[in-house]
Amino acid sequence: MPQDAKIVRWREWDGPGFEHLVLGEQAGRFLADSVVICSGETPFAVRYRITCDAGWHAKSVTVDMIGDGRTLVLASDGDGHWTRDGVPMPELAGVLEPDLTVTPFTNTLPIRRLALSAGQSAEIATAFIDFPALTVVRNPQRYTCLEEGRRYLYESRASDFRRELEIDAEGLVVDYPDFWRRG
Numbered sequence: 001m002p003q004d005a006k007i008v009r010w011r012e013w014d015g016p017g018f019e020h021l022v023l024g025e026q027a028g029r030f031l032a033d034s035v036v037i038c039s040g041e042t043p044f045a046v047r048y049r050i051t052c053d054a055g056w057h058a059k060s061v062t063v064d065m066i067g068d069g070r071t072l073v074l075a076s077d078g079d080g081h082w083t084r085d086g087v088p089m090p091e092l093a094g095v096l097e098p099d100l101t102v103t104p105f106t107n108t109l110p111i112r113r114l115a116l117s118a119g120q121s122a123e124i125a126t127a128f129i130d131f132p133a134l135t136v137v138r139n140p141q142r143y144t145c146l147e148e149g150r151r152y153l154y155e156s157r158a159s160d161f162r163r164e165l166e167i168d169a170e171g172l173v174v175d176y177p178d179f180w181r182r183g
Helices: 105-114
Strands: 006-012 018-026 029-038 044-052 058-065 071-076 082-084 097-100 121-130 135-147 151-156 162-167 173-176 180-182
Touching: 018 105, 044 105, 058 097, 058 121, 071 121, 097 105, 105 121, 105 135, 105 151, 105 162, 105 173
Parallel strands: 097 121
Antiparallel strands: 006 018, 006 180, 018 029, 029 044, 044 058, 058 071, 071 082, 121 135, 135 151, 151 162, 162 173, 173 180
């Protein structure tokens, strides 16, 4: 773990699920290493590792489903060209961030990369990873800065899903209503 690593913990809004994330910076890259325990009808646990360059462009995503041996490896050149387990994914052309359904952390990547001022919004597409299936699809989204350094509106452009996110000064989610809150 890098010396300046930050530990962040979230717990499920209404349940016993939990996430333990270690976020550090090393050699000009951001490294996130996390374990998530999800409750629900079919409980599961996952470890993920995400590496970003200095501009918060995702370079790699590795997901290990704990206990069943399944692993997903996504790699990106940081300019929107992705591979899954070494196989090109042209359907993700132009995508800069992953979005893992098991964590609020992946909201930090576009929040940090876009650096929006209050009132500004931006439309993006993500590599949306659904759990526990590990499916990966392109997902259009919009982020609007409601209050600089404090609140963002997240909207899925593929559905009517939207949430107002409270963030800290580093762009890390504090509250994701109905899903996650800092623990």
